[in-house]
Amino acid sequence: MTKMADNRSSVEIVEGCRLPVLRKNQEHEDEWPLAEILSVKEVSSRKLFYVHYIDFNKRLDEWVTGDRLDMKKLQFPKKEAKTPTKNGLPGSRPSSPEREVKRKVETVPLATQVPPATPVPSLPSSAEASQASVFPAVRETTTFKAREDHEQISSLTTNGTARRLIPPQPGRKRKANCGGTDEDSQDSSDGIPTAPRMTGSLVSDRSHDDIVTRMKNIECIELGRHRLKPWYFSPYPQELTALPILYLCEFCLKYLKSLKCLQRHLTKCNLRHPPGNEIYRKGTISFFEIDGRKNKTYSQNLCLLAKCFLDHKTLYYDTDPFLFYVMTEYDSKGFHIVGYFSKEKESTEDYNVACILTLPPYQRRGYGKLLIEFSYELSKVEGKTGTPEKPLSDLGLLSYRSYWSQTILEILMDLKPDNGERPQITINEISEITSVKKEDVISTLQYLNLINYYKGQYILTLSEDIVEGHERAMQKRHLRIDPKCLHFTPKDWSKRGKW
Structure with missing residues (x-):
């Protein structure tokens, strides 16, 4: 009915x-x-x-x-408390939408809804690890090598062959939700969610009550040969949001109100690739490094486009402190944008990615993982370990978990026994080899349920299902970064004044 x-x-x-x-x-x-x-x-x-x-x-x-x-x-909205208090604490009367919108325009950032940061679990102490519920038992029976040295963890396959040894993290408390999703909460000791530091040309923001920014305002975007249907709000000029189609130049990303205006623009636009330096090329795939200060207009236009497909971020127009790495596909007409990630020139939190996006026409084709792999290749050249800025979007979280899992398992499965002894490695060594930050290595191992505790020792056990699943996944992963094709020289931005 x-x-x-x-x-x-x-x-x-x-x-x-x-x-x-x-x-x-x-x-x-x-x-x-x-x-x-x-x-x-x-x-x-x-x-x-x-x-x-x-x-x-x-x-x-x-x-x-x-x-x-x-x-x-039908449920009507609950009435807000009429007694206002300072600082907008609970019980205060919210400001009017008109006033809120005006304030947002003046201060530049635009608010979107943000979930709590993704929890990063740590290895438990010896006492905590004795609880069987923390790490599930492995289905197959394995043999373990007992060690008094707690600097490492034995890593075994189902046939008893050692793979890896990982160090415990003594003195650190266990956190819940080891394999949490993007919507999982990360609570501090007082129960208040931990807010991530606000950085990036697209940064996280918790002021999500602005109705205007909660509604999609662009009906359709034409970018080269693709027509894209935006997912979220993006602060394009208001006079353009009422148009049935917003036209973008696929090379300079300038927005125009009609096809005729676009055709006129293309006769004048000399770009056939993103501005900046091409630092990688293999086959038809290229990466361009773009300075947010030197190419400010392009960087701002790129952020406007990205905001259409990123919900948990807020747009800031100060792109000077950021570098943008744009991935393109080449054909006879030029270099067509596939995706990008932005990165702080200087990051105190070791962020190697601020925002990352693969455009919808190119999703589910391995390009997202290629972007992630490229960001870590840059970190390797810089001699640093890196991590993406939190919180990640739902799609971003899936991509990073998949990349971390494949990268770590690739290392674990490549080790060979040394003189009949089981090979050993520490978490720090895995982090140095991959440039993946130690906390992300630990959280990935726990997400995969690889860590067990046996006779006073941490054991990393690879089941046959894990091994076979990894081998199938790697057979499908055709797009990989070739470090030999990367021509990148890191700069010391601390000595460059205001960049």
């Missing part, structure tokens, strides 16, 4: 209401997930409602008609 909202009832719906909404193109048409009304507008005497499906990614937000609303379960 179809649930419908009559015209009289739909008039009562206001912003903030919650009610079940019918989602189209679903296998089961009787699915009515709970949604929040973010905006209401009238077109040709017909009311439209912009809805956000609760517990669904914001990229699925959409405009719906009244006949897709279940008015029987």
